Amino acid sequence: MIINKSEIAGLLDNLVKEYRVYAPVQKDGIVTFEQINEGTQAKPGATSKKPPKEILFPQSEELFNYQVDSQGLRMEDKIDDTKSVAFGVRPCDAKSMMLLDNVFHNDEYEDVYYTTRRKNTLIISVGCNQPASTCFCTSVGSSPFDTDGSDVLLTDIGDSYLAEAITEQGKEFLCKLNLPASDDQAKTKAEETKKQAQLTSEVDTTGIKEKLDDMFDHPYWESLYEKCLGCGACTYLCPTCHCFDIADEAKDCAGCRVRNWDSCMFPLFTLHGSGHNPRTSGKERWRQRAMHKFNYFVERYNASACVGCGRCIKNCPVNLDIRQVIADIKAQDTGSEVS
Amino acid sequence: MQKLTKEIQDTAKKLLEENKVDLVVGFAKGSLPLRSTPYFARTAEQAEELVWNQFCENNLANYLKKREEKVAVVAKGCDIRAIVALIKENQINRDNLYIIGVTCQGMIDRNKADELVNGKEILETETNGEEIVLKGKDLEQKAKVEELLYDTCTRCAYGNPVIYDELIGEEQPAKEPNFEDIEKFEALSAEERAQYLAKEMEKCIRCYACRNACPMCYCDTCFVDESTPQWISKRANSAKDNLIFQGVRVFHQLGRCADCGACERACPMGINLSLLTRKGVKDVKETYGYEAGLNPDDKPVLSDFETDDPQPFLMKE
Structure with a gap:
């Protein structure tokens, strides 16, 4: 039509x-x-x-409201x-x-x-x-x-x-x-x-999942994050990033449970109540971002969690380019190469 | 610019080869037009990647805090003002820092370039002295570099570094700080100002790029991230809370902000953040005659007290 x-x-x-x-x-x-x-x-x-x-x-959404009064607890989805x-x-x-x-x-x-x-x-x-x-x-x-x-x-x-x-x-x-x-x-x-409609930018992503299988402890992560500011511009502007955080906003006997986008680039991401954080620095956080997109997601759903829109490339304040990250990962020696 | 690049590379190589420093923090060529990217050179070979041009927009003072090793930094005027302020706050050890100061005429604002070409994509640029050519598919737009500079750069009076161990580049003519933008804003009614700020804050997505790009923002836990108590809502769609975030950030920057504009450059949503930070800079200058990061020997103004300090906040208007 x-x-x-x-x-x-x-x-x-x-x-x-x-x-x-x-x-x-x-x-x-x-x-x-x-x-x-x-x-x-x-x-x-x-x-x-x-x-x-x-x-x-939505970046912030109210999941439900609650109220406690003489009638008991009331919730509204x-x-x-x-x-x-x-x-x-x-x-x-x-x-x-x-x-x-x-x-x-x-x-x-x-x-x-x-x-x-x-x-x-x-x-x-x-x-x-x-x-x-x-x-x-x-x-x-x-x-x-x-x-x-x-x-x-x-x-x-x-x-x-x-x-x-x-x-x-x-x-x-x-x-x-x-x-x-x-x-x-x-x-x-x-x-x-x-x-x-031709694309001018190409990145070879073949075999990146398998490559990352062997890279959890690779020294590459030590340098990758060095210039990263740890802001959430890349993840918030990513169409596939989907991590979220739940917060209760309450006053007296009434409140609201809110779901907000979270970002693996933030120090608060996966910070435990005990104060322990398994991802203490940009190194672990960047590894999480790369792994989640090109390894864990592929393993679970048979597709990478990146659609190649380029928003993270355009909007990174320090020009940390995901295409370069993919190329770098592919170029690393993991000691288990099968040629 | 090529001459400056060569001088920076040679200096960096020498420092690394003679083991005077373990690391040189500078800029390398970026992956996009109008971009350079922060770069960390640890060998003489890596030092050859260093560049200098009008796309070196980031404030590298951000990467120098709490470093154990000996570091050299390629720094322009505003980076150095932040460095001076951070030395005073014990975040940078001057003894371990070698400053390669570069005189600066300002950096090019990518958004202004995009606006000029009206939505077309810039794929390549060519700089010929004071002119820049923006090229793309069906696009060849000439512009004066001066017209594309960041507003913070055109109003900056500190193109010449205030401290350095080595200086690269020609001395820049002296300029007076210019606060016309703030004076214009101050002249608006309270309602107009509130409306303008509300409109700006509606754009915020709470990615915290502004805070993280700022060399002076280094609290272990920012107040916005606190949960006990939770000072402000975590919701990004609350313009009021976004304004509290920015407002508190600006208050915390009083007498500390180096007016480099890193916050605004980092903002992906194009929020006019320097309006707030520069209001603070202007007020501190007018009240105490103080600008952050200019004098390595004085005390940060709000950490100091003189009996004849003006105290206008104690008086009724």
């Missing part, structure tokens, strides 16, 4: 009546995913500074089942949501807060015609027009988008919009566009 670009704002205006709509919005030169009230606010095709994972997994649409998601970010599904809904555990939002949120992605120089999605099993995690994928073909339904929900959604069908010319243009 075809959506004319000039009709996007009107289409979003209609969606707003039925759904909570999130879209990339530019404010003060920074693009973030926000809930919009009217279509003209959206800037489809812009890559957000902060990834849209927060639509499903804050499960959010509002029908939502995330419009203009990048394929890498949609892919990250699929990876997050593994964490929040698996054989052992279902996170009802995440999964309820996920079930009620349609993901409308816009493919990347011009990947940035910091993008390396093709090196981590994705691509500029990856359909993983999206319900609908839009391809920018000039004055319009070609819309493809990826899931059943996506199909139903597109049917309701009554859009004109795409002709052969549009389909050919979309195919060409997809072919032309």
